[in-house]
Amino acid sequence: xxPHPGPAPQPSPLHTxxxxxxxxxxxxxxxxLSHRAWLEPVRSTxxxxxxxxxxxxxRSVYSKTRISELLRGNGYYPPWEITFSVTRALGLPSRPxxxxxxxxxxxxxxxxxxxxxxxxxxxxxGEEPPLPYQAFTDDVQGLYTDYARAFLLTDLRARWVxxxxxxxxxxxxxxxxxSDNIHRYAWRLLRSRVMSRAPRHRDGRPDLRAxxxxxxxxxxxxxxxxxxxxxxxxxxxxxxITRLPDDQMDVAVLQYLCSTPHTGIAPxxxxxxxxxxxxxxxxxxxTATPE
Numbered sequence: 535x536x537p538h539p540g541p542a543p544q545p546s547p548l549h550t551x552x553x554x555x556x557x558x559x560x561x562x563x564x565x566x567l568s569h570r571a572w573l574e575p576v577r578s579t580x581x582x583x584x585x586x587x588x589x590x591x592x593r594s595v596y597s598k599t600r601i602s603e604l605l606r607g608n609g610y611y612p613p614w615e616i617t618f619s620v621t622r623a624l625g626l627p628s629r630p631x632x633x634x635x636x637x638x639x640x641x642x643x644x645x646x647x648x649x650x651x652x653x654x655x656x657x658x659x660g661e662e663p664p665l666p667y668q669a670f671t672d673d674v675q676g677l678y679t680d681y682a683r684a685f686l687l688t689d690l691r692a693r694w695v696x697x698x699x700x701x702x703x704x705x706x707x708x709x710x711x712x713s714d715n716i717h718r719y720a721w722r723l724l725r726s727r728v729m730s731r732a733p734r735h736r737d738g739r740p741d742l743r744a745x746x747x748x749x750x751x752x753x754x755x756x757x758x759x760x761x762x763x764x765x766x767x768x769x770x771x772x773x774x775i776t777r778l779p780d781d782q783m784d785v786a787v788l789q790y791l792c793s794t795p796h797t798g799i800a801p802x803x804x805x806x807x808x809x810x811x812x813x814x815x816x817x818x819x820x821t822a823t824p825e
Contacts, residue, residue, distance in 0.1 A: 564607070566642065570607070571727070572634035573607050575705045576605070576620070576705075594620055596616050614649075617631070630705050632653065633697075634705075636649050636653070667703070677792065680692075680791070684791040706723070741776070742787070
């Protein structure tokens with residue numbers, strides 16, 4: 535486990551008593567994936583802190599109505615000024631949140647001028663990531679990008695989702711380092727972001743069939759007689775992999791497409807998961823399954 539960078543910023547003693555206010559209503563169904571990327575960890579921090587809406591009003595310069603709308607993802611997409619004010623009151627790092635906020639603003643069809651104007655209203659404090667966080671993300675970036683590419687198909691989309699995941703991890707770094715397994719925590723975070731954008735079968739499974747065309751077997755033998763048989767077999771194999779339980783599917787994807795078994799699972803457990811995955815894939819390949 536990576537060294538703990540120290541406790542995450544906490545609300546002042548005035549507001550850390552056992553009182554808890556009523557949590558905000560659920561996130562609006564109109565909030566997009568990028569909007570939820572920063573809103574969900576912000577809401578989790580509010581719940582964990584015990585702060586009420588009145589407390590946030592006192593700590594920021596905005597009304598209860600506007601803060602409530604921000605925490606629900608309701609109404610107009612919030613300017614950076616209010617988003618910064620609320621998240622700063624919670625002791626959250628502004629730099630990764632600003633990137634997540636800007637991506638969600640584009641998702642909400644806000645123009646670049648609107649985004650730049652909002653950011654200029656708040657001074658950049660030159661915030662730097664914790665050194666253990668930087669070391670951790672540097673170490674896993676290549677692996678995470680390979681995994682994301684298997685599902686999202688292009689380098690651009692894969693790098694974007696990995697960057698989004700790393701920004702969320704920075705926001706949640708205190709929770710990550712306090713978890714039993716930081717690798718497992720970060721992997722689950724990455725996986726959730728990849729799966730939220732991966733192509734799907736009609737039954738909801740991720741669709742890996744297009745990833746077949748990135749394999750060496752296909753690239754190296756496109757002009758060889760019988761390559762269509764290889765292609766069909768690989769499509770069947772990757773389709774079967776997506777029918778596995780999550781851990782088994784991840785191990786199979788990493789081994790077949792990324793040449794590594796690393797998911798934050800202990801090596802002995804990885805071997806066991808791989809063994810079960812291989813047996814399950816063989817069984818699935820011999821059993822006809824409808825689309």
